[in-house]
Amino acid sequence: MKIALKILFLLLLIGGTAWILIDTNTAPYRKMEGKIFGTYYHITYQSSTDYDADILAQLQAVDASLSAFNPQSIVSQVNRNEPVRVDAMFEQVFTLAQEVSAATNGAFDITVAPLVNLWGFGFDSRDDRFASKSDELKREIDSIMPFVGHDKVKMLNSKRISKQDERTMLDFSAIAKGYGCDQVAALLIKHGITNFLVEIGGEIVAHGINPDKRAWTVGIEQPTHNDGLTSHPEANNTIVPTAQMTAFLTFPLKANKRELYGLATSGNYRNFYVKDGQRYAHTIDPKTGRPVQHSLLSATVIAPNCATADAYATAFMVMGLKKAKTLIENDNRLQAFLIYADGDQTKTWHSSGLDNYIK
Secondary structure: OHHHHHHHHHHHHHHHHHHHHHHHHHOOEEEEEEEEOOEEEEEEEEOOOOOHHHHHHHHHHHHHHHOOOOOOOHHHHHHOOOOOOOOHHHHHHHHHHHHHHHHOOOOOOOOOHHHHHHOOOOOOOOOOOOOOOHHHHHHHHHHHHHHOOHHHEEEOOOOOEEEOOOOOOOOOHHHHHHHHHHHHHHHHHHOOOOOEEEEEOOEEEEEOEOOOOOEOEEEEEOOOOOOOOOOOOOOOOOEEOOOOEEEEEEOOOOOOOOOOEEEEEEEOOOOEEEEOOEEEEOOEOOOOOOEOOOOEEEEEEEEOOHHHHHHHHHHHHHHOHHHHHHHHHOOOOOEEEEEEEEOOEEEEEEOHHHOOOEO
């Protein structure tokens, strides 16, 4: 009797595995796209079942917690100093953000929002985009700096955010897109989907194979550092499917294909403006209150999850080439591809862990 049961179980296991393999090989690849977090998303996944509604609900849940572009979100309520308890998503992202801030000596800072708005790049930006005279601008920056700093906010056991100054504002824009990718990827994995690519505002999580039965490949766009570029408000990231490319990165990034990896890029050569002959990029240094001015043009980061990659990509753009390379070389969780200006030339550097994945 026991032998018969074992044989029956084995047959069911074999049959179930065969059904999964057949379904995986024949199921269609589905695509969905839309706008979330003030940017656009594109998702491709292979499944015989349509999970678009579930995916959209997950994106909306992240938006309701973390998007400063949503006036009803939890972060918007925190910014208005309303007595709101944060949810699990908010807590996870806030905790990770503070960890990255500590690891980067404050280069990544979710309290930089008032400065980003002042310079015309944030969720509540000024229409005049820095029309003040230099002495007036300096006074405005000096008035904001006292309530900017990741050490000026903390989370209480009551799941409320405590601020040293009620004027402090939080902005998760540099980490929420990556976190949104992670959440959608987790949802797809939960439904047994193994072949997918999730992209939000250029941040990416990829797993399995693409519709051509090959590894997913993403391109890192070739930037330029001259002022002849035209700024485009929606083009705030460097991961694009076409255009002139510096390199291509192929997923999976490790031999263990069951592992998930997130990829994020931050760059200053698309989201900027020029005023009075001076170029102002969207990356603001929390320590100076001003847009960064250095040779690093683009930082692409690969990490165990996309939220982490997203945060570090932004931090590296604040830190600059030398400090970014030092941190990358001393943190075995991170891999990176950096593009920088050397005089009139554009050069690249990448960590050794990417040697086998760059084309």
